[in-house]
Amino acid sequence: MKTNSFRLIGLITLLSMPVLASAQRDGSNSGALRGFQYQQPEMGTVFQLQIWSADEKEADDAAQAAWDRIDQLNQELSDYLPDSELNQLCRRTDSGPMKEPVRVGDDLWNILSAAMEAAKLSDGAFDVTVGPLTRLQRQSRKTHTLPDRQALKDAMSRIGWRYVKMDPAHHSVQLLHAKMQLDVGGIAKGFTSEQVVKLLKQRGLNHVLCGAAGDIAVGDPPPGRERWRIAIQSLKNPEEMSDYVAIRNYGISTSGDTYRSAIIKGERYSHIIDPRSGLGLRKRIGVTTVAPHATTADWVSTAISVLGAEKGLALVERLDGAAARIVTLDEQGHEKVYESKRMPQFLIANPATSAPKPDSVH
Numbered sequence: 001m002k003t004n005s006f007r008l009i010g011l012i013t014l015l016s017m018p019v020l021a022s023a024q025r026d027g028s029n030s031g032a033l034r035g036f037q038y039q040q041p042e043m044g045t046v047f048q049l050q051i052w053s054a055d056e057k058e059a060d061d062a063a064q065a066a067w068d069r070i071d072q073l074n075q076e077l078s079d080y081l082p083d084s085e086l087n088q089l090c091r092r093t094d095s096g097p098m099k100e101p102v103r104v105g106d107d108l109w110n111i112l113s114a115a116m117e118a119a120k121l122s123d124g125a126f127d128v129t130v131g132p133l134t135r136l137q138r139q140s141r142k143t144h145t146l147p148d149r150q151a152l153k154d155a156m157s158r159i160g161w162r163y164v165k166m167d168p169a170h171h172s173v174q175l176l177h178a179k180m181q182l183d184v185g186g187i188a189k190g191f192t193s194e195q196v197v198k199l200l201k202q203r204g205l206n207h208v209l210c211g212a213a214g215d216i217a218v219g220d221p222p223p224g225r226e227r228w229r230i231a232i233q234s235l236k237n238p239e240e241m242s243d244y245v246a247i248r249n250y251g252i253s254t255s256g257d258t259y260r261s262a263i264i265k266g267e268r269y270s271h272i273i274d275p276r277s278g279l280g281l282r283k284r285i286g287v288t289t290v291a292p293h294a295t296t297a298d299w300v301s302t303a304i305s306v307l308g309a310e311k312g313l314a315l316v317e318r319l320d321g322a323a324a325r326i327v328t329l330d331e332q333g334h335e336k337v338y339e340s341k342r343m344p345q346f347l348i349a350n351p352a353t354s355a356p357k358p359d360s361v362h
């Protein structure tokens with residue numbers, strides 16, 4: 001689907017100027033690059049693409065290639081599709097731990113490698129083996145009740161990133177516990193966006209963006225701009241923007257519980273799970289991260305949500321080129337803001353209010 005103007009639903013909003021259909025088809029500047037925007041439901045959310053090209057057909061064909069790639073990644077990595085490569089791997093543990101490793105495709109290998117590195121660096125706060133817990137949590141969202149003790153205990157017994165054995169020499173994986181369920185939802189949108197930007201660049205299209213809700217990868221900025229400008233929703237008042245970030249050839253992610261939480265007996269439980277308790281986070285926290293790779297930005301924002309501000313900042317400082325802005329909200333509604341050392345270099349003033357006019361602010 002091609003669109004002429006849109007507002008991204010959830011957490012991050014793009015500030016680049018929408019391109020009008022008339023301008024897109026204006027033959028008078030056929031030599032110049034023109035911006036084309038597309039959006040489509042994918043992976044349970046809405047993905048969007050921005051592609052700058054001299055030729056509309058080139059942009060349309062590239063967008064089609066991007067949708068095909070996203071679809072392929074969904075077929076491989078989804079924990080909803082029973083026959084995804086990920087779920088087929090997990091099913092091998094139905095009657096006990098896998099006796100032998102199995103070779104997996106490049107995408108599954110790459111995302112699981114990144115996820116295992118994330119687990120190590122975050123000391124298990126980011127853990128893609130939380131699948132049994134996310135399944136309980138999805139039920140809780142529907143029934144508005146917490147899982148019963150036995151179900152929680154059973155799910156907790158099947159969790160642990162150390163049960164995932166990776167063999168880099170053979171790109172093979174062995175799951176070392178019975179009834180494991182992997183869930184790459186905390187890293188897949190950043191990973192996918194990064195893959196799509198890579199694909200578009202391979203086609204010679206460098207001024208591009210791909211993203212979904214809170215997870216975006218960007219290439220070179222729109223012509224005439226220094227950087228892509230992205231607005232972050234306020235945790236306290238989601239209809240307002242709290243911050244503005246400027247990046248190029250980078251990834252940005254925001255994790256928060258604004259849209260996907262369960263209210264149970266008056267308490268809000270985030271869709272992000274603390275692997276130590278087995279339950280959704282109850283503290284209010286919104287985390288925006290930037291990193292040279294969108295895959296990293298994605299897992300780090302989820303990991304920091306679990307770790308909290310202090311440990312989260314320590315984690316992000318250890319990652320090359322990464323930065324974070326963390327907002328916590330206490331029970332009285334008081335916000336507290338934390339920024340990592342590198343964050344100020346990515347923050348910009350509100351382009352709508354800063355002089356002289358939005359387009360000149362980079």
Ligand code: AMP
Pocket residue numbers: 125126127128130134183184185186187214254255256271272273274275298301302306
């Ligand atoms: P995000 O929106 O990127 O912060 O990711 C949230 C999603 O990650 C959830 O919907 C789950 O699918 C998954 N998830 C939840 N808790 C964790 C965790 N502790 N580690 C890794 N993934 C998680």
Ligand code: MG
Pocket residue numbers: 185186187253255297298299300301302
């Ligand atoms: Mg994430």
